[in-house]
Structures are given as C-alpha cells and as structure tokens.
Amino acid sequence: MCGVFGAFSSNHFVAEEVYLGLSALQHRGQESAGVAWIDSGGRVNAIKGMGLLHEALSQGVLAETPAKAAIGHVRYSTAGGSMIQNAQPICANYAQGPVAVVHNGNLTNFNDLRSTLESRGAIFQSTSDTEAILQLLAHQPRRRPFEALLRALAEVRGAYSLVVLIEEGLVAARDPWGFRPLALGRKGDDYYVASESCAFNLLGASFVRDVEPGEVLLINESGMTSYRLPVKCERKWVCSFEFVYFARPDSVIEGRSVYRVRQEMGRKLAKNCPAAGADFVASFPDSGTTAALGFAAESGMPFEAAVVRNRYVGRTFIQPTQKVRELGVRIKLSPSPELFRGRNAVLVDDSLVRGTTAGLVVSMIRECKALSVHLRISSPPVQYPCFYGIDTPSNGELAAAKHSQAEIARSIGADSLCYLSKDEMVEAIGLPDNSLCTACFDGKYVSAHDAECSSSHACREIFD
8 A cells, every 4th residue: 555645836835745745644655755846947856765754755855845746655565566666756757748656556457558568669667557657658649748648547457546747737546446545635725635634634734525536637727627537437446445454543535534434343343243251442553443442432341552552663564574564563562461461351453464463462462461362353354365456465365365263363362353244344434335345355356347447458549
C-alpha cells in the first residue's frame, strides 16, 4: 500500500505542504518517499530517497522550493522491488512537456502492457508498474499530455489512484472500480488530493469528497474540471481491507468514518465471539485498539492498555521481509507483566495475515504469566492473495489459507481464536456488499467480464 498526495495553489508555494501531507500518510508506506514539481523553465524536478519521509527528504529544502503545484508519494512495494529506481514520483521531460506520476495500487495487466510497449521500442528504467503509464503517454507524441493520459488510463486494468503533474495542471484519477481511496480537499482557492482525508487536517484544509471511481480531475488556474473515463463497470470494488487495517481511524472513506466502522466491528465481535471468564480486553496497538474499545464496550469488560507500543518503530505488516517483520514485532510491542500476570485476557487485533505478530505477542504475554489468552480478530480470515495493491501475493504466506482455525490457535499459543464473519464485517462497514472488494476474504475477484471493461487489447487505441 502506498500514499499519494498532490497540491495546487494560485498564490503560494506548496512543496512543503506536500511534505506535510505525506507525513500524515506515512502509515501507508515506509520504504521510500519523493516529491516532484515543475520549475519556471518548464521542466520536472524531483527529490526522492529511501526510508521514512524525514530520512528521504528535507523539509527545509522543500519549504524553499518555488512550486505552486507539486505531488508526492510514500511507498511500500507491491509491484517492483524496494530500490531507489522504483521510488516515486516517476518523472520525465518528453516531447510534449514535463510529467510526473504517483500511484497507489497494482496494474493487473502490467506484464502485457510492458511487453507491448517494449516491442514498440520503450526502454523501462524501473520494474514498477507505474512506469507503464508514463510510457503510454510518451507513445502518443501527437497528443497533449492530458488527452494522452485519458487514453492511457482506458488501457490499464487493476487498481490505481493516481496524482499526475503536467503543464496543463494537477490531475487526480481513480480507477473505474474504485479499489483504492482518493480524497479531494480544499482550503480557500487551494486544492489538495490525497490517499486519505486525514492528510488534510494537518494543513487546515477541509475534506470535500471522494474522487469517484472512473473520475479524472484536472486542477489548474481555471479551477477544477471533472472528466469521466470512457469505461463502465458492473459494480464498485472498494477495498474492505482499507477499513480493516490500512486507513488511519481519523479518515473518512466513501462517507464512512473509519473509526466508527472499526468500533462497530469490535462490538459485533463481542456479540458473536464472547470470551467467558476473561478479566479484561487488550489490543495490538494501534491497529487493533479501536475494535478493542468496541469489544470492551459491548462486553462490559474493562479495556487495559496492556500492550505498549514503541512509537519509534513503524508498522510490521508492511515491512518487506519476514526477518524484519519478526524483529520489528519484538522491538515494537511490549506486554505489561503487571497487567497480565495471573489474569485472563482477551486480545483484539484487526486482522491475522501471516500470523507473525500474533504468535510473537501471545508468546510474550505467556512469559508474563497470564492465565489465558483469547485472541479475537475483527475481520474474517485472510485466505486469498490480493492483486490490487496489498502485499499478500501467494496463498503460501497466508496462515488461514494453510491451516484451520484450531490449528492457527495452537500454532500461535492462544487458548481460543475467533474471527468476525464476512457478513458482519460488511454490516459494520455500512456499504452495500456489491460495492466492496472482499476478495482476500472470500476469493471473489473482479469477474473476467468486468475486468474487460477497460480494453480487451493492451495499447489498442494508443497505437491506432
């Protein structure tokens, strides 16, 4: 999962605001960060680096950068490796002018696109699927960048929330299925786009609305204009895992407060997965805390902040290797021996993907001499890989795809394990079932028919 941010102003410089917006999206990616802008000479410039935002970029430099439009990105890799060549924004100064692209999601037809483009002479500089969009623009030399972008987006499939910077203005685009969130914000005459609405709060901007699936916004000195891609899909596929895990709780997605959704997930979990005889409820901070508060409220048990998080260590699910994930858990989470000793605990987390975090934390709680540990998960079992931008590419990495519920409970050392059902999760989210993507839980992917709603032949229109 990645975070994208863009800003446009008619009267002041915005590069530092992009940096600040990215700081609110750091939870979405920790491998690299970058910011791009177009200078007074009409050329695109970018600063990129590996690591966290403050390691990769200089806020001071960006504060002095004269740019009235800029875009930025924080990354964790789902397509292409973790290396500086794949850090975004991906930029070019080509025949029709400067262009920079940032992308959240996965293009499912990237291999076909790359093969076709390379056969036409394209030379890829990275292994990122995002570069295919840039190459599609470059292979339309007779069209202005915005027109070329619209045609390019009609050829790609899969998940994309894009922010693009061209001479014609700042562009925000969301795929016709609506897999990944993309929010529009405003402060006076200044416009912002971000992966999540929480990024606007730091800047004093107001959340206006979600960018609609299949919508393309062009923002420039003339204001904002909305366009629609010539693509019609049977239904929405908004990622349910955004509500479960990825989004910050102070964000609003599709009109739903992420905090309220997670709280309701916890309440439903307490109703259908009670833990009789438990003394208190604790959570995996911070991802499971909101659901744990809902669980405690519904069950009448007290909530204890019994697992302490080291605030200087980032998320472990989105770390690129299993070794780093395992070390990160021990550094990041520390159970309190005083609170667990001689007591029965309910431990709530938002999801159980690989089982790495759960197993290590339960083991550490056992070392605190807890009498029993009952694990409650406020989402269904993750049994299927995601091809739309989550780092679960194979069933072999997913605990629930390989083992039964009882086997998982034994392997992680819990006295009991219970999940929220898919129907309960959908009810808690509060959106129609046919507008949510639940593929990682139930294996129901975009149908072959709906997947073809973009173009049945890669680059067909581009090269006509």
